[in-house]
Amino acid sequence: MSDQDVDTLSPEILANAIRALSMDAVEKANSGHPGMPMGMADVATVLFSKFLRFDPQKPEWPDRDRFVLSAGHGSMLLYSLLHLTGYERPTLDDLKNFRQLHSPTAGHPEYGELPGIETTTGPLGQGLATAVGMALAERMEAARHPGLCDHHTYVIAGDGCLMEGVSHEAASLAGHLRLSRLIVLYDDNGISIDGPTSLSFSDDSRARFEAYGWHVSGVDGHDAEAVEAAIAEALADDRPSLIACRTTIGFGSPNKSGKASSHGSPLGADEIALSRAQLGWEHPAFDIPADIRAEWLRIGSRSKALAEAWYQRFDALPADQRAEMERRLCGALPAGFDKAVEDYIDSLIKKPVKVATRKASEMMLEVINEAVPDLIGGSADLSGSNNTKTKGLAIIDGDDFAGRYIHYGVREFGMAAAMNGIALHGGFIPYGGTFLVFTDYCRPAIRLSALMKLRVIYVMTMIRSVWAKMAPPISRWSIWPACAPCPICMCFALPMWWKPQNAGMPPSNPGKHPLFYPSPVRVCRSFGSTKATRI
Numbered sequence: 031m032s033d034q035d036v037d038t039l040s041p042e043i044l045a046n047a048i049r050a051l052s053m054d055a056v057e058k059a060n061s062g063h064p065g066m067p068m069g070m071a072d073v074a075t076v077l078f079s080k081f082l083r084f085d086p087q088k089p090e091w092p093d094r095d096r097f098v099l100s101a102g103h104g105s106m107l108l109y110s111l112l113h114l115t116g117y118e119r120p121t122l123d124d125l126k127n128f129r130q131l132h133s134p135t136a137g138h139p140e141y142g143e144l145p146g147i148e149t150t151t152g153p154l155g156q157g158l159a160t161a162v163g164m165a166l167a168e169r170m171e172a173a174r175h176p177g178l179c180d181h182h183t184y185v186i187a188g189d190g191c192l193m194e195g196v197s198h199e200a201a202s203l204a205g206h207l208r209l210s211r212l213i214v215l216y217d218d219n220g221i222s223i224d225g226p227t228s229l230s231f232s233d234d235s236r237a238r239f240e241a242y243g244w245h246v247s248g249v250d251g252h253d254a255e256a257v258e259a260a261i262a263e264a265l266a267d268d269r270p271s272l273i274a275c276r277t278t279i280g281f282g283s284p285n286k287s288g289k290a291s292s293h294g295s296p297l298g299a300d301e302i303a304l305s306r307a308q309l310g311w312e313h314p315a316f317d318i319p320a321d322i323r324a325e326w327l328r329i330g331s332r333s334k335a336l337a338e339a340w341y342q343r344f345d346a347l348p349a350d351q352r353a354e355m356e357r358r359l360c361g362a363l364p365a366g367f368d369k370a371v372e373d374y375i376d377s378l379i380k381k382p383v384k385v386a387t388r389k390a391s392e393m394m395l396e397v398i399n400e401a402v403p404d405l406i407g408g409s410a411d412l413s414g415s416n417n418t419k420t421k422g423l424a425i426i427d428g429d430d431f432a433g434r435y436i437h438y439g440v441r442e443f444g445m446a447a448a449m450n451g452i453a454l455h456g457g458f459i460p461y462g463g464t465f466l467v468f469t470d471y472c473r474p475a476i477r478l479s480a481l482m483k484l485r486v487i488y489v490m491t492m493i494r495s496v497w498a499k500m501a502p503p504i505s506r507w508s509i510w511p512a513c514a515p516c517p518i519c520m521c522f523a524l525p526m527w528w529k530p531q532n533a534g535m536p537p538s539n540p541g542k543h544p545l546f547y548p549s550p551v552r553v554c555r556s557f558g559s560t561k562a563t564r565i
């Protein structure tokens with residue numbers, strides 16, 4: 031059921047405020063994407079005014095609904111919503127500085143630039159796949175703290191997101207796990223950059239998602255009542271939901287709506303004037319009349335009481351439980367972590383063992399898994415090769431999210447993106463394995479792990495058996511242009527926060543442990559036995 035709020039202004043007028051700000055900011059920047067925000071303004075207005083639980087004064091509220099703009103090029107939709115609903119930033123000046131150097135309102139939303147940006151988006155499809163990880167983390171947290179975790183993950187995705195391969199992996203995994211708290215609002219506008227999607231895309235997307243086990247519906251995306259009813263129906267379903275919202279890109283622009291020309295270029299002053307007339311929006315650029323601003327602010331305060339009630343329940347927890355949850359949410363490691371690692375290193379120094387390094391990794395992981403209950407393991411169908419499933423880790427599946435191990439299936443990119451979502455959600459530290467050579471399959475998500483500085487751990491094994499055979503012998507261990515296919519060298523090309531580590535050696539300095547970085551824990555049989563040393 032949607033919230034029973036008293037509406038004082040029509041949804042069309044509220045949506046027009048988003049349209050106007052989007053047209054104006056793109057025009058002022060002389061670059062950007064007005065079409066998508068103008069097309070999805072009605073859907074977003076219904077979502078934010080009737081359903082989304084968020085508190086601009088407490089953007090970190092752990093039980094807030096997550097909103098992911100997977101179609102990140104439509105960033106002005108998100109910036110307009112954050113501004114109108116009362117987040118401290120973006121200010122009106124931030125909107126006027128859209129796409130300018132040092133402005134938090136980048137061309138595509140960047141995590142960390144503004145509260146309310148839940149993840150960096152822009153690489154199409156990845157937002158949706160990241161949201162799958164968030165929705166999974168929500169279920170895992172709810173299994174541990176049912177009274178403190180009860181939220182939804184909403185996504186706006188476009189044709190491009192659905193065309194991208196990662197959306198297939200992610201949607202398949204979400205269907206398998208029956209992630210009922212995931213609701214995707216698909217901007218079904220039939221237009222992408224090159225023109226009508228019929229040029230390249232004839233999938234029956236709705237049938238595709240149904241086949242994945244999703245609940246699927248379709249609505250006129252400009253009919254607020256229909257959109258509200260569709261979201262309410264999705265909330266009541268126990269499967270992930272796709273709502274195909276039939277919209278017109280650039281809605282309101284008399285000459286550019288429904289056309290690719292509104293996708294990624296300013297409309298131009300003349301067309302903006304015509305659009306204002308067609309929409310009945312008579313206000314100057316960047317001007318939001320007081321009554322419309324007040325209504326949007328009221329929408330932004332809808333969930334204030336819910337957030338306060340959550341913090342009261344949290345404060346009422348027994349002190350030890352509260353401290354433990356606080357620790358997990360802040361990302362601190364448990365008090366016993368250093369000692370567990372030190373004791374393990376001591377035991378290896380006293381009694382060295384000769385094992386393959388992936389076995390050494392497993393031994394180390396077993397110690398760490400015991401000491402850090404927030405670690406969530408997994409593998410892309412290589413559990414037995416990556417040695418990622420240590421003793422006692424129960425499996426997470428659609429019936430039980432209390433476990434700590436995820437069988438991601440043969441979906442490396444989907445796994446990596448979902449791990450980003452788990453880390454972004456908070457409360458958990460994901461690690462996942464595959465063969466090192468398949469970092470190539472994960473790379474776009476590893477790149478985002480690095481850019482967002484997320485604590486995601488990649489356990490990449492089997493360098494010798496897979497990669498070394500492919501590389502010419504002379505280049506095998508040297509940094510030399512001819513070794514370009516070497517996955518490790520290519521990893522060094524990733525942004526600086528991504529630090530390759532060798533888990534064959536248990537780390538002597540926990541401050542440098544892979545747990546602190548997005549990091550591949552690389553393990554290679556050929557690197558020999560574990561020989562514990564203190565550096």
Ligand SMILES: Cc1ncc(C[n+]2csc(CCOP(=O)(O)OP(=O)(O)O)c2C)c(N)n1
Pocket residue numbers: 065066101103104152153154155187188189190191194217219221222223279293
């Ligand atoms: C992985 C990736 N490939 C290409 C692009 C460049 N790109 C940005 S938007 C877009 C078209 C997307 O079409 P659609 O999702 O239908 O968006 P709409 O035209 O409706 O705004 C493309 C190809 C991108 N952002 N990410």
